[in-house]
Amino acid sequence: MFFLRQLSHTILLHPSYFGAQLEDYIRKKLYEDVEGTCSGKHGYIISVVQIISTGEGKILPSTGQARFRCTYTAVVMKPFKGEVVDGKVANVNKMGFFAMVGPLQVFVSSHLVHADMKFDPNASPPCYRSSSTDETITKDTKVRIQIVGCRVEANDIFAIGTIRADYLGQLPDE
Amino acid sequence: MSETVSVELPTSLPYPIRITRVLADGEVQRGTALLEYAFTSDEARKELAKGGKGEWDMVGSWDSAIEGRLDRWEEWVKPGTRVERSKIALWLEQSCSHPVQLHGMCGVCGRDLTTDDYLTRGGPSKYAGSYEMSHDSLGVTVSTNEAKRLENVTKETLLSSKRLSLIVDLDQTIIHTTVDPTVGEWIEQGKKALEDVAKFHLPDDVPLGYTAPDRWYYTKPRPGVNQFLRRMNELYEMHVYTMGTRTYAEAICNVVDPDKTFFGGRIISRDENKSFSSKSLKRLFPTDQSMVVVIDDRADVWGEIPNLVKVVPYDFFIGVGDINKADSMAQTKLLDAQSEDRPLAKESEPLNNDDAELERVAKILAQIHSTFYRAYAQRVKDTIPMGCDVEVIIPDIKSRVLEGCTLVFSGVIPKHQAAETSGIFHAAEMFGARTMLDVGPGMTHCVTATVGTEKTYRASRMDAAVVWVEWFHKSIALWKRQDERAFSINGAESSTSPKQVENGIPEDGVDDGGLDNLLDGWDESADAELQAFMEGSSDYGEDTESVGSVPGSPSKKRVRYADEESLPLESFRDPPEDQDWAGDSDDRPAKRRLLLEAPTGDYVPEGNRFQWDGKMDENPTAEDDLFAQMLEDSLDSEIS
Structure with a gap:
């Protein structure tokens, strides 16, 4: 799920950057530092929407670096158990497949694939193929997944998904 | 995914115990007390030994480490039962048996399985088995039961398509790679042997101070590799298992298998392998290896597995060796050294383009395949016959190589080593030969490393073939009994020098474990000879079991054979070129030694x-x- 959250980030700046371009540099650095990162607490930081303040720089004794406490609002994505998401299959093997939901990698075990879908190891690339319908799941297939569980670590989120329910599985190509 | 599982009493309980109360019923959570028991403390035991009283003075409880619904207790579990050791006590119906796990999270129910508490001994809880089965390492592991199920599925597919699994090593087995820039220069000069050499950069091999990869890798496919892979693809499902990095493995597969028809995505590299120094069949086939054949140029990385068909290493770029043999730290150094030292530039020998090794291996692999499916054709209903096991077929083929030979070794096994424990004895028996300690009736071959030993003399009078040790090494390396005449010691003795024998052996330089330190060996034996010489005896024909004297001087190109694997690589130093006296017993360097090491102690004015x-x-x-x-x-x- 996506959220708009107010977050803060501390930037240490070397004295050689002090000057007219300082503000610009801090903004640029903030974007570089936080966008695309993942924290267990907030989830993936997708995009910085607004920089609320860059704070007052405070020179640190001994190093001469300036410390800026920036506060900003950002779109974050955090997966939850039970959530239904759309993703794209990245990797298929006999144990299941991995789908990318934006930055999040979701693993769907072969136990949680429709019962009539069987792994076909001889196909190139390997795929899950339904015996009754023409549904196939292979690399780059778009799928709708329900998240079964998430494991949240300090800098990483792992998710388990299922397509073994109604309205889940392969999405028709637009 | 509900499953009924058996639960054993933990081995850590203070046996013997006596059950006092059976507690669990219905739902069982992690940590729920299953039963209570009494046991005897050490103190009480001491008392008892003295004739006192106080048995069963302590109580404990057994808590469940897994959750589920109680299915049933075993018959014997009731208050008052005395238990001596761990055995199955109850059956639990688990709502999820956690067959697949992703980074310690169940892939089916999403539960976190890494909880670490008093119920899990020795670190984070490890649920039944945790095998990585896929070629990639994305953190998916499976339990033992799931591994078995998946392997059965694979097995069914293979059996129905009449194929087996083949694990293929890359370096020096089907290709040879170097980073020596000399090759680039040679290609520009248009050397014919280098026509099919592929060159590529590795994106992750960026030298310090560079932003883009700078080093060129030159890969020479082994002659006939394409044909080999095409043929094997019909008989085997092939996997790549290499000690190189992932990017390297993919780059090589682009060279040998550009359409991905042979290997598909079945590549496993050092990045996915847990170890830098060994390969394991269990990594890909955790429970059943009966349909897996391995081809590799090194046996040591696999340990003693029967599935291995050892290939004579492909040494196209002479002096280069295997660029992926070391661990990652040492490897960077190795690559740098190779780029700078240019071992090839020093080599004057022309590059040799004839190598028929893959043809030989293909024949063996085809034989294994046909033996397997011949046995399979005789199956009764769905039971798979005993003979359908690569782990039986390969040793059987091997044991026919020297079948009917009875060998006596002379001058091969160092004196200080018990012959029965030596590697060469073991190898001889693996390849079906019988071995004898001394010359005697029934022997067929005397395998010798030196001329004129007592054993060879006695053997030659007994109508046994007296052959150079190369005969043995070549026979076991090629899995084919070699013609004794080409290696006969008599041929060398009569009119020609051992040099001629050598001509019959294209890949020479085989020797036994005892012969590794050629030069050191020479010093000692030369000294001994000097000693003998000075004492007036000129007879070096005694059976001295001399480790140093080698017939047939080792040529520059050295090949490692199966039985040499246990030796450290360093000992495979080539002797300097000028020592062509090595094979010629009449012209030993003893005299020259005299000059260098004049006898001390004599009075000199x-x-x-x-x-x-x-x-x-x-x-x-x-x-x-x-x-x-x-x-x-x-x-x-x-x-x-």
């Missing part, structure tokens, strides 16, 4: 002592040689 001004002439002139010759002659005459 002051005036006659050799004076050295500390300056050494780097380029000896003809005069120096003459002087040396004179000295040598005079010493000779003195001794004789």
Whole structure:
């Protein structure tokens, strides 16, 4: 799920950057530092929407670096158990497949694939193929997944998904 | 995914115990007490030993480490039962048996399985088995039961398509790679042997101070590799298992398998392998290896597995070796050293483009395949016959190589080693030969490393073939009994020198574990001979089991054979080229040694002592040689 959250980030700046371009540099650095990162607490930081303040720089004794406490609002994505998401299959093997939901990698075990879908190891690339319908799941297939569980670590989120329910599985190509 | 599982009493309980209360019923959570028991403390035991009382003075409880619904208790579990050791106590119906796990999270129910508490001993809880089965390492592991299920599925598919699994090593097995820039220059010069050499950059091999990869890798496919893979693809499902990095493995597969028809995505590299120094079949086939054949040029990385068909290493770029043999830290150094030292530039030998090894291996693999499916064709209903096991078929084929031979080794096994425990004895028996310690009736071959030993003499009078040890090494390396005549010691003795024997062996330089330190060996044996010489005995024909004297001088190109794997690589140093005396017993360097190591202890008058001004002439002139010759002659005459 996506959220708009107010977050803060501390930037240490070397004295050689002090000057007219300082503000610009801090903004640029903030974007570089936080966008695309993942924290267990907030989830993936997708995009910085607004920089609320860059704070007052405070020179640190001994190093001469300036410390800026920036506060900003950002779109974050955090997966939850039970959530239904759309993703794209990245990797298929006999144990299941991995789908990318934006930055999040979701693993769907072969136990949680429709019962009539069987792994076909001889196909190139390997795929899950339904015996009754023409549904196939292979690399780059778009799928709708329900998240079964998430494991949240300090800098990483792992998710388990299922397509073994109604309205889940392969999405028709637009 | 509900499953009923058996639960054993933990081995950590203070046995013997006596069950006092059975507690669990219905739902069982992690940590729920299953039963209570009494046991005897150490103190009480001491009392008892003295004849006192106080048995069953302590109580404990057994808590469940897994959750589920109680299915049933075993019959014997009731209050008052005395238990001596761990056994199955109850059956739990688990709502999820957690067959697949992703980074410690169940892939089916999403539960976190890494909880670490008093119920899990020895670190984070490890649920039944945790095998990585896929070629990639994305953190998916499976339980033992799930591994078995998946393997059965694979097995069914293979059996229905009449194929087996083949694990293929890359370096020096089907290709040879170097980073020596000399190759690039040679390609530009248009050397014919280098026509099919592929060159590529590795994106992750960026030298310090560079932003883009700079090093070129040159890969020579082994002659006939394409045909080999195409043929094997019909008989085997092929996997790549290499000690190189992932990017390297993919780059090589682009060279040998551009359409991905042979290997598909079935590549496993050092990045996915847990170890830098060993490969394991269990990594891909955790429970059942009966349909897996391995081809590799090194046996040591696999340990003793029967599934291995050892390939003679492909050494196209001479002096380069395997660029992926070391661990990652040492490897960077190795690559740097190779790029700078240019071992190939020093090599004058022309690159050799004939190599028929893959053809030989293909024949063996086809034989294994046909043996397997011949046995399978005789199956009764759905039971798979015993003979359908690669782990039986390969040793069987091997044991026919030297079938009917009874070998006696002479001058091969170092004296200090018990012959029965030596590697060569073991190898001989693996390849079906019988071994004897001494010459006796029934022997068929005397395998020798030196001329004129007592054993060879006695053997030659007994109508047994007396052959050089190369005969043995070549036979077991090629899985084919070699023609004894080409290796006969008599051929060498009569009119020709051992050199001629060598001509029959394209890949020479085989020797036994005891012969590794050629040069050191020479020093000792030469000294011994000198000693004998000075004492007036000129007989070096005694069976000295001399480790140092090698017939057939090792050529520059050295090949490692199966039985040499246990030796460290360093000991495979090539002897300097100028030592062509090695094979010729009449022209041993003993005389020259005399010059270098003059007998000490003899009284030499002051005036006659050799004076050295500390300056050494780097380029000896003809005069120096003459002087040396004179000295040598005079010493000779003195001794004789």
